[in-house]
Amino acid sequence: MPIRVLITGGAGFIGSNFIRYALDVRPEWQIVNFDLLTYAGNLANLEGIPENDKYRFLKGDVSNLDDVKKVFESGFEYVINFAAESHVDRSLYDPGLFIKTNILGTQLLLAQARQAGVQRFLQISTDEVYGSLGKDGLFCEDWPLKPNSPYSASKASADLMCRAYFETFGLPVIITRSSNNYGPYQFPEKLIPFFITKALNDEPLPLYGDGLNVRDWLYVEDNCAGIMAALEKGKPGECYNIGGGNEMTNLEITKFILQDLGKSEELIKFVKDRPGHDRRYALDISKAKSELGWRPVMDFREGLKKTIRWYLANEKWWRDILSGDYRGFYDIHYRERR
């Protein structure tokens, strides 16, 4: 029996990796990829995937009711909501857009999914909703939500709306909260691809503050497996942390990239810190392990080397992006960090 799946934001980094993964491991799926193709959405991320009864692309906006109603004219068993404005730095300049896409967009999808009677609604969330940790401890799923940036506040709000649709309307919503992803097709504004491409261009790598902020890195394919496990084995109304168990400082990652590419550490440029910069994220993933039977498998150093090789082999992909017209915001942002 075919399973009809609506994937929003499937032209972005994690969504496109998930579509490739799902077409491979779930041949019975019929996927509709609904994406606005913002600066971060790129059909080149899906190159080689033919449009047929297994996969179809539809351009549209999750925060536009008419667009959302239109996509729901066909029925779906599952909805997976990746669509979002996803970059913390951008949220400092235009919080309103984050509210529109991440909160209103999620609510419109929840409402249509409810009307359509979907079997599962999976919300892709983030560990950033929990706020920031000190040196010790791990976030577990019932940690209070204490987001610190407009981005994380918008994601936390969307999570709460998901909870309300489960509690009030019985919509079978499941939430995954993953740690920082890395891997192929990540837009070169996020730390790892930004620094790989900067280093390849022999340009300075702007490291915020003292460079000692810690993130818990997760290879994107491990996240795809976690999302599939949560969708198929998760319990409606529950959240699942999906983390890599790889805590690294930004400075360690930067040095690793430079060393791997044979570039000098003199390219590191310490710049003014990001306002509200969370110090540390780290996830307790025991719930996903015990209830979903999921665990990450990629070793961090191996995954990072593999990612660096991918950017070396796909230079046209990122050079096309870097020569595009999305740069205005970065010019202001990095001028302010000098």
Ligand code: NAD
């Ligand atoms: P991304 O920025 O690479 O992709 C986002 C996609 O959403 C793009 O294709 C974009 O065109 C689309 N989109 C944006 N606004 C839209 C709208 N109004 N209507 C329809 N489509 C729209 O993001 P990503 O890194 O792939 O993140 C995907 C999801 O995972 C997001 O919800 C993000 O919050 C979450 N997440 C990301 C990370 C990470 O490390 N990248 C970690 C945890 C959670």
Ligand code: TYD
């Ligand atoms: P980022 O990839 O933006 O993800 P997030 O803020 O969602 O965790 O940033 C990862 C870390 O890298 C974060 O601590 C901020 C830092 N960073 C820099 O030091 N310089 C940069 O130019 C960027 C983009 C990030």
